[in-house]
Amino acid sequence: MSGMTRRSLLGAGAAVVASAVTAPAVIGQARPRVVVVGGGPGGATVAKYVARDSAGAINVSLVEPSAKFVTCFHSNLYLGGYKTFEQITHSYEALTKNYGVNHVRQTAAFIDRDEKRVRTTDNTILSYDKLVVAPGIDLKYDSVPGWGQEHEQVMPHAWKAGPQTQLLKKRLDEVKNGGVIVMIAPPNPYRCPPGPYERVSMMAHVLKASGRTNCRIVIIDPKETYSKQGLFQDGWETFYKGMVEWLGPKVHDGLKSVDPKTGTVVTGFETYKDCALVNVIPAQMAGKIARDAGLADASGFCPIDPATMKSAKDPNLFIVGDACIPGDMPKSAFSANSQAKVAAMIIRNELTGSRTFPPRYNNTCWSLIETDNAVKVGGRYEPKDGKISAAETFVSKTGETAELRKQTQEENIGWYSGITTDIFG
Amino acid sequence: MLADGYRRLARAGSLAATLLTAPGFAQAAVSAEVKGDRELGEYLSAQCTTCHQISGRSIGGVPSIVAWPEDQFIAVITSYKEGQRDNETMRTISHSLSLEEIAALAAYFGSLKLTGQAQK
Ligand SMILES: Cc1cc2nc3c(=O)[nH]c(=O)nc-3n(C[C@H](O)[C@H](O)[C@H](O)COP(=O)(O)OP(=O)(O)OC[C@H]3O[C@@H](n4cnc5c(N)ncnc54)[C@H](O)[C@@H]3O)c2cc1C
Numbered sequence: 001m002s003g004m005t006r007r008s009l010l011g012a013g014a015a016v017v018a019s020a021v022t023a024p025a026v027i028g029q030a031r032p033r034v035v036v037v038g039g040g041p042g043g044a045t046v047a048k049y050v051a052r053d054s055a056g057a058i059n060v061s062l063v064e065p066s067a068k069f070v071t072c073f074h075s076n077l078y079l080g081g082y083k084t085f086e087q088i089t090h091s092y093e094a095l096t097k098n099y100g101v102n103h104v105r106q107t108a109a110f111i112d113r114d115e116k117r118v119r120t121t122d123n124t125i126l127s128y129d130k131l132v133v134a135p136g137i138d139l140k141y142d143s144v145p146g147w148g149q150e151h152e153q154v155m156p157h158a159w160k161a162g163p164q165t166q167l168l169k170k171r172l173d174e175v176k177n178g179g180v181i182v183m184i185a186p187p188n189p190y191r192c193p194p195g196p197y198e199r200v201s202m203m204a205h206v207l208k209a210s211g212r213t214n215c216r217i218v219i220i221d222p223k224e225t226y227s228k229q230g231l232f233q234d235g236w237e238t239f240y241k242g243m244v245e246w247l248g249p250k251v252h253d254g255l256k257s258v259d260p261k262t263g264t265v266v267t268g269f270e271t272y273k274d275c276a277l278v279n280v281i282p283a284q285m286a287g288k289i290a291r292d293a294g295l296a297d298a299s300g301f302c303p304i305d306p307a308t309m310k311s312a313k314d315p316n317l318f319i320v321g322d323a324c325i326p327g328d329m330p331k332s333a334f335s336a337n338s339q340a341k342v343a344a345m346i347i348r349n350e351l352t353g354s355r356t357f358p359p360r361y362n363n364t365c366w367s368l369i370e371t372d373n374a375v376k377v378g379g380r381y382e383p384k385d386g387k388i389s390a391a392e393t394f395v396s397k398t399g400e401t402a403e404l405r406k407q408t409q410e411e412n413i414g415w416y417s418g419i420t421t422d423i424f425g
Numbered sequence: 426m427l428a429d430g431y432r433r434l435a436r437a438g439s440l441a442a443t444l445l446t447a448p449g450f451a452q453a454a455v456s457a458e459v460k461g462d463r464e465l466g467e468y469l470s471a472q473c474t475t476c477h478q479i480s481g482r483s484i485g486g487v488p489s490i491v492a493w494p495e496d497q498f499i500a501v502i503t504s505y506k507e508g509q510r511d512n513e514t515m516r517t518i519s520h521s522l523s524l525e526e527i528a529a530l531a532a533y534f535g536s537l538k539l540t541g542q543a544q545k
Contacts, residue, residue: 049471334475341471357468360521362475364514380517392520394513407486411476411514414487418476 031059032351035118035128037108037289039064039092041071041333042321043134044423045340050347051099057352061102061126062095063118069424070161072192073333074416077368079158079169080202081209088161090424108135111293113314130347132318133295133302133311134336135287136160137191140300143283144184144258151260155278158199159191171277172203177212179276182265184255185221186281189301191322191331193227194377196281198367201232204240205370215276219246220255220267227330228367228377234398235369286323293317301325306383307359309343318343327387328379334363337419361388366412372402374409461495461532462525469526470533472518482541492539498531499524 253268285300364378
């Protein structure tokens with residue numbers, strides 16, 4: 001990569017540059033530099049919007065090890081057989097070719113907030129004027145007794161999209177009629193509040209469609225209530241009668257342990273032996289790079305200024321997406337994309353003096369329950385009382401017509417195409 | 426000629442009839458004369474482009490909103506804002522928009538060229 005120096009932070013004496021500076025805005029003065037860590041819906045949106053809207057006035061580097069991004073959103077539709085893996089995989093090529101984003105295919109290893117620079121695992125140094133930290137989540141591998149990273153091939157989580165998603169589908173396809181599937185649902189806060197329950201719906205759809213209606217899916221949930229609960233329970237009763245059982249903490253009396261070797265799940269209420277599949281979705285926290293940089297609080301996630309998406313701990317830094325504490329917004333791709341646009345506007349203003357406008361935040365999360373039967377939950381949000389607060393919310397209702405549910409699914413399909421074009425197109 | 430997305434919307438909810446009788450229509454017609462702030466519209470448009478594609482490509486149940494006549498754009502958003510048309514996502518977003526902002530969005534999207542194809 002031309003113009004990029006590779007040296008360790010310790011040995012850095014000479015000048016370091018973020019990336020190729022090809023067209024300084026002012027002769028003798030380099031363009032301001034924005035470094036974005038993480039190329040998910042949060043980071044990739046900021047990178048695209050800053051690069052596109054500054055029309056070359058700002059140098060944007062996107063640090064992301066992968067060449068392609070597999071979306072968690074609609075990975076449940078892949079599991080349900082409605083989408084191919086290719087349809088949920090997106091390249092960063094448009095970002096680099098159309099908008100001049102410099103894709104640094106590395107993992108950020110260290111953020112030096114005093115010196116305003118980032119070191120990657122191959123010791124590339126990237127200096128920044130503004131840094132965006134958008135690493136998404138890390139899984140708490142020690143939050144489920146008996147389960148750890150070494151067991152994710154046996155009891156997959158599929159809560160980060162990629163090979164895990166493919167593994168879960170493969171394992172689901174192998175379940176024999178009559179088999180028991182256990183999902184260990186995560187505690188709050190976690191990415192995609194309705195995600196586990198949409199996943200259960202898609203599992204039930206696949207089992208039913210292949211005649212495996214004697215299978216049972218048991219959800220062991222640490223939460224008393226969950227997103228779109230009435231809608232999912234109504235949907236399971238209507239479409240998958242007798243196949244899905246949700247157990248809250250009062251009933252199961254706590255998850256005691258899992259044993260990946262024997263496929264056993266032990267709760268205070270019952271022991272499930274020889275499970276055909278156990279999907280463990282553990283507790284979550286902000287990605288390591290954000291925690292290591294001291295940006296997280298005791299919750300494991302990163303507090304932000306709700307008007308700007310700046311880190312509450314460092315005004316040169318922005319945190320968007322699942323890694324931040326988004327107040328009343330859920331952790332979703334829609335939210336991450338919405339937060340990213342506010343951050344991009346503020347960054348451009350601070351670096352090039354472009355106009356600012358009041359921040360706007362929105363979210364809608366669609367969930368597919370059965371073919372042509374989708375529901376949604378959403379709202380609009382504004383900075384208030386020191387957080388991003390809900391100004392107006394909505395949720396689908398039970399008893400909606402089949403036609404409305406079908407329209408909602410068509411909207412879901414349109415949204416996916418829209419948001420992935422907005423992020424990667 | 427109506428843009429493709431507008432035609433879809435008009436079909437879906439017999440929009441013309443709704444608008445003629447709706448209290449918002451008179452207001453919308455007036456606000457069409459407000460000259461939209463395109464730059465504000467461009468900023469606000471980022472809320473729309475999470476679903477509606479800037480190329481005007483329409484996929485699934487999300488119509489194109491590109492290259493509509495400005496007064497029609499204003500009338501449609503106003504019809505969501507005032508409850509003649511109901512879609513929770515659109516209703517919620519329209520509630521956050523002032524008439525000036527709706528005009529700004531109309532000016533921005535109205536100025537874009539339709540380059541994408543409609544797809545089901
Ligand atoms: C099953 C499931 C279904 C979902 N369905 C929906 C849905 O229908 N709608 C919706 O809106 N949301 C949905 N979500 C949630 C959505 O996927 C996330 O909220 C969203 O991906 C968050 O975006 P992000 O950019 O914050 O993080 P991520 O998408 O996790 O992206 C973070 C990126 O940062 C990179 N990264 C991490 N650390 C580093 C580092 N040190 N250096 C460089 N790069 C790094 C990672 O490689 C990754 O590419 C779903 C999630 C799941 C699990």
